[in-house]
Amino acid sequence: MQSFTEENYLKAIYSLSLRHEGDVSTNALAELTATKAASVTDMLRKLSDKELIHYKKYQGVRLTEEGERLALQVIRRHRLWEVFLVEKLGFGWDAVHDIAEQLEHIRSDELVVRLDGYLDHPQFDPHGDPIPTPAGKMPETGYRKLTEVGVGEDVRLMAVLEHSTEFLQHLDRSGLTLGCIITVKTVNDFDKSLLVRTETGSTVFASQDVAKNLLVS
Amino acid sequence: MQSFTEENYLKAIYSLSLRHEGDVSTNALAELTATKAASVTDMLRKLSDKELIHYKKYQGVRLTEEGERLALQVIRRHRLWEVFLVEKLGFGWDAVHDIAEQLEHIRSDELVVRLDGYLDHPQFDPHGDPIPTPAGKMPETGYRKLTEVGVGEDVRLMAVLEHSTEFLQHLDRSGLTLGCIITVKTVNDFDKSLLVRTETGSTVFASQDVAKNLLVS
DNA sequence: GGAATGCTTTAGACATATCTAAATTTTCAG
DNA sequence: CTGAAAATTTAGATATGTCTAAAGCATTCC
Helix, strand or coil: CCCHHHHHHHHHHHHHHHHCCCCECHHHHHHHCCCCHHHHHHHHHHHHHCCCEEECCCCCEEECHHHHHHHHHHHHHHHHHHHHHHHHCCCCCCCCHHHHHHHCCCCCHHHHHHHHHHCCCCCECCCCCECCCCCCCCCCCCCEEHHHCCCCCEEEEEEECCCCHHHHHHHHHHCCCCCCEEEEEEECCCCCCEEEEECCCCEEEECHHHHCCEEEC | CCCHHHHHHHHHHHHHHHHCCCCECHHHHHHHCCCCHHHHHHHHHHHHHCCCEEECCCCCEEECHHHHHHHHHHHHHHHHHHHHHHHHCCCCCCCCHHHHHHHCCCCCHHHHHHHHHHCCCCCECCCCCECCCCCCCCCCCCCEEHHHCCCCCEEEEEEECCCCHHHHHHHHHHCCCCCCEEEEEEECCCCCCEEEEECCCCEEEECHHHHCCEEEC
């Protein structure tokens, strides 16, 4: 049985190991968990003792099979609760992250099974992220970042990588909603910012910072 | 902002102060929270510093107005979640206590407001307990214990004081459901056990231990 | 290839919440 | 009204998770 804190570290390690190849560094974890490197080292020793991570001093860290299974369980709970908050309670997609961050730690297998059924076994959360299977596998999506799309291509906005209220409200204001079709009109060579045409015909400016957080297919 | 533990102590103090007149003792709290008296003393000092309780060494403890408001807020959350678990997720009333015990600590005012609306502003939880108002007042019910009912009286089962799985499953097996009408047929002078007739015509034995946990009107 | 730089770990503290054992206060019974 | 029993508090530890400061590796840049 893991503490809230241990679960959060497992999630953080999982999330960082997706972003870059190779093992996850102590400093990267410290930044993501908003703690200091020394605290991370303490926790890594502890998770290593429990065989949830592969860890060699100074060499970075990687989840074991069991560690990944647990991380995906937490992510599954998080995303199911986000669906509940949006679909059933009517929260905006920009307001659910922090609450789900708490709900994901509620301990009850039966609860997760029933919640999943109540929500009709959703495959994606309100941000378009796939919901890990009960067995602890992350579904593949094959989405690309909007930054990788060429001028003239028509694509569909499928998911967002950033879940902060500020970012999501910015998208709302721009008229960029999940599922909408967008066409890349121009790419600015200097700052890699984009102009895209939305379904409604309006033209929207997207800085590289915005575009790299938009996943399309 | 209170920790989970502080919230649990406030709830425990509230609950004990209902059971007996006068201030709550350190030992009673130690028993209810399944800790040792010494740990309770530490926490009482802390809650006293925050002015959530009136506390004088060796003299027992009582909630301040603010302390009671917070305790009722926690109880409100607990009972709303219990309604959710039974009404929406289909849990049995015998299986929701421990999960609600965790959910009650989720911090989000907006969440409680929306959950309350989603559940249609319920007045009672699945065990018949009244749900405190958003303002932090506990509704009066005027229920009596079944042990106080005289032979021959017809009463309606309104609530239970004990929420353990074992107790509630025992009631299920006896055919005693909330809302059912029961008639007290006999009271045993020696052990204060009862025989009651239910709506369905069957006769049910209830020990004093059971009867004192049944509230009727 | 060796020092400067930047990560990472160790060492030593602190806060929370718990415990046991000992000391203290209150209560109550004779 | 006093002494023993019961209740409570204090003292000193433990475990978790955090911090700062200092020391130990690793990389890389001449």
